[in-house]
Amino acid sequence: MNKSKRYSILSLFYINQPNPMTELIFSSDFELLISLILSAQSTDVMVNKITCILFKVANTPESILQLGIKRLKYYIKNLGLYNIKAVYIIKISYLLINKYNNQIPNSRIELESLPGVGRKTANIILNLLFDQKTIAVDTHVFRVSNRTGFATGKNVIQVEKKLIKVVPSIFKKNVHFWFVYHGRYICKARKKQCDICLISKFCELTNKNI
Known part of the structure; x- marks a missing residue:
């Protein structure tokens, strides 16, 4: 995936969800x-x-x-x-x-x-x-990164290193949460919902469910 596509994907995520957070509830x-x-x-x-x-x-x-x-x-x-x-x-x-x-x-x-x-x-x-610009890679982030072609790798460390390299600094704080939400609710493991996917036109997956 080229730099332009990645920026377009991250921009769409930002517009749709400018301040993403974990869904875990905590007060300290x-x-x-x-x-x-x-x-x-x-x-x-x-x-x-x-x-x-x-x-x-x-x-x-x-x-x-x-x-x-x-x-x-x-x-x-x-x-x-x-x-x-x-x-x-x-x-x-x-x-x-x-x-x-x-x-x-x-x-x-x-x-x-x-x-x-x-x-x-x-x-x-x-x-x-x-407030560090780290990018955690869980199963959702790993799947979305590989499936879309955004950042491919055989394991979570490879994907994390690739994301750190290709994600612009302004998006680094949020990219983990955007990919988690996307993987949890849209780009699911068993049933991907490409027909309602926000980033479908930039995704490089060949067998989309449209």
Whole structure:
């Protein structure tokens, strides 16, 4: 895909949604981090249902530790991988209190050293909390990037590096969220909706559903 097409796609996304955000509901840095941990192999809708209840009971590192792992598991038991997620959250809460003065670290190395925090989660935190122009690549971003021809790669690291290279600076903060929404609601894995796609005329997919 050439530079002109990419700019046209990003401009359309901007016009349609100038201020995209994650669909996770949070009211503090810590709540965002915990929501992201819980979102692994779970939908944002389901995570929000869980955290709506959990955060009323415990939404700080101290209150999570007071809650304890057994009760924490009770609150998150309807999410996939809840056992290991509970372990991660307890360990993270302990580290934030004892190593980071209750602050979410603002470096990739420190973030990825936290239990359960991978590159994707670190990128989202750096983007949302620290205003860095990182681009997280999840399954939606990976699919949309490859399927449209916007930024192709065999794995998420390749796609992320390509996106960082080809996305103009003014769009870098938002491109992850635009591609997530597009992949979640329009360019779906099993049923792509090319007939109502905002960027259909610029997409390089050959077998469009029109």
